[in-house]
Amino acid sequence: MEGVFRTVVVICSFCFVLSTKVPVLLWSPTRSLVDLPQSNAGKTIVSTDFSQQYLKPLITGKDGNLVVFLQDKLSLQDFTQHADVYNPESDGGAFKNVKGFMDELSSLSLPSVHLPSLAIDDIIKTFKGKVHQVKDHDASKVDLDHQVPNLIIVKLTSISESPNEAEGFKKNDEVIGKVTGQLAKQGVKYTALYTGQSSQAADPGQARRKRSLLSVDAAADMPVTTVANGTLFNSSCIMLYFRSINVDYMNTTYNISNPKMVKNATYSCDNTTASLSFNYALGQLNMMMDLEMAVSNVSGYWSISNASVELDSQKYEIIMDSVSAPVGFSYHCSSLARLTGNTTDNNFTVSFLGFQLQPFGLTDHKFDDGWDCIPFFTELIWMGLLSMLVVLLILLFGFSMLTSVITQDRFDDPKGKTITVNVSE
Template identity: 25%
Template sequence: MIIVCREGIMAAREVILSIIFLVSLASCGVEAKQHVPVLVWNNNQASDGVPAVSALQYINYNTFQSKYLHAFQPKNILLFIQDALSIEDLSSHAGEFQHVNRLMQEGHSLYLPNVEDAAHLAHDLPTHGYSVEVLEPGIPVAGLNLKQQDDNLIVVKLPSTLTNPSRKRALQKADEVIVNVISKIGEQREFTVIFTGLKPSVENKGEEQYEERIRVSRSLQQSKPEYPVGFHYSKCVYIYFFNDMVLNFYQGNDTRSEKKLIYSVAINESLAMDEGELTGDCTQKHQSITLKYNNVVINNHTHSQLDLHQLDLHYHFQLVGDEWSFTYVHTILTPGSTDTVDFKPQNSDITGIPIRMSYSCSQKITLRSNNTDPETNSYYTLVLNGVQMQPRTENFPAIKFSGAWDCVGFFTVPILSSVFVTFLLLVILSVGMFMLSDIKTMDRFDDPKRPAILVPTAGTD
């Protein structure tokens, strides 16, 4: 009985030790993750948009192959493998990789800072039908036998950099080998070139820092930029209000003595229902942006209030040739009803603005409704207290305005006043100088060594 118990204890101990050993191997595998930079380019392909990659982003092997490498549609692959390569090598030794940098700029290229086990391509691609040729250091390129068709994988093992006492010289040698091999092989086929390393040349500082960089990268990608209050944008239109708009309702004629203000409401920008990119039309000749304001309340001076649960403003722009114009604002006072108003500029026409330039005006712009009620002789006005707007922005690299076409001309009232005062001072100065030049002096003067000068006067006896 005692012997059986001892055998059971020994068996349990072996099982526990085996589990601990397996867990240790798994943890070692996690710690052994190696991330190296990867450069990919193809000089026979036009530069095309690829997903942006943050410097803090880590990419596993499957994602690299299926998402990033697949974007190049590689027919033949030229894989350069260095014994050790890190981000610091590429950033601190840009001069040593001058040929690689030039080749990447000439075609479709991609830089991935951190890819897990990128050199595994040399073992994985043959299973996908690629014919493999390996070039060791010292083997001439002329000995390669490429298949007549595509799907060739040429693995070029670059000279060792870890045994070279000069890191700078070792990287420069690797750059020379890369450009030399490409010049001899690249003319035979269309190759997608990949440059990576077996392991990082700078030691990894641990899994904790790796997870921290992953967290920071994720937070940076998810963070949304903050724009000032009053700025709205759609796919093709940007608009910014310096101050709140004002909606007025009048009765009577346009003359100051006959029209009467019934109510006025400021459309507070804090009530804007912005949720990132807004909707609107984006055609070649017509573009618009839709602004929505919630809980807008109008006070009509009779102590009664009208709650406009939502106010929709559709700003419309027209594009003709190389110029654009601000045409009108279609306003829905009560969503779901037919109570709509169209506003057009009253005193100033915002027309003839050059394409790829914004329109800016710090003065008030009054827009008047075109559907006056004939019975009550009433109408609306929409006052923009300073605005900057611009259509046709769909190709802009960043959400910001271009150079401003200001509504204020050169000869404003203050400038004209200054010019008038300056002209008046110049007239006074000119008259003074003319009077000074007209003063006549005597042509003879007294000499103390001679008799005094006598000037005869009329009427002397």
């Protein structure tokens, strides 16, 4: 696979790489990787597809040994800066060993995968063989069981904490070469995987906020502003936008669209859970809305696990489990109409117009790609397809009738004798 780093960078040189979209490199000295799906230019593989289509086939069978080299950050820009990718005579720069493996062995490069570390964590929890953590980057001390698959995890030195980024990548590359060499001496059949937890170094202040699960006042860290005729909640880990909220209560409709109506907005979040609360003053009526969101480690999707609205000291649970998207995507819907909950009170519904939400994986206070609520086949598309199907059946029936018409094979000659056809004919 000559020039794999140049190929990867050229394919995605115009891609906007977010912190959750990480490149993954695979190689194996003992098996072919041609059976794995190829990644098209510009395509991002979600963590669930990465787990099902790439990781699980690699850990099947007693020779399904997978070696995972995981570091804190890895991006295409890292290869551009430190691998000397534009030099045809380059030996790989800081990625000398990795480049050699990718060029000489059966290999596969995936330029953009959403949270591959999340998929790896899921595989570790469900792995039916033996999981080994390599200590001190010495694989010779690992006791491998050759009768079952082995999952070997090698945590590389943190790049963000290294005083020199290029030297950090170089040392990790040497560790990769050392560990694979030790496995080769033991005659282990394996497939190696090299990736990172994110494509950008974590901001220390932001990392502290996430670990301590702070709950802060909106005026301090969560500005509420008007953007494109709507209300925007913009924090370090939760973003919510809507044009308006319509509340039907006691035969009266209340419209919420002015951000100045927001009172006491607070939020809290970590890597797997998040919550958002805000109050509205609707004249004499006070409304409080709570949204709780969580990430499923099984599916790799986040969703609203609990949502409630409190009106006049009466709390209503509303069903918003349809608000779900892969981690690293925002959820978008033009209209979430007439949401109700598990209550017998039919005098209460909530509708969101121009709704967009993202609780995890934010980059520079911007929404990531939208996961739209409209499915691929809408009701209008189904009606169009059914109408076309009916027309097609009518045409087929008409053509079949035409083909069954028998052309007569006898004709009268005005100068000759009249044709007489017997009844038997």
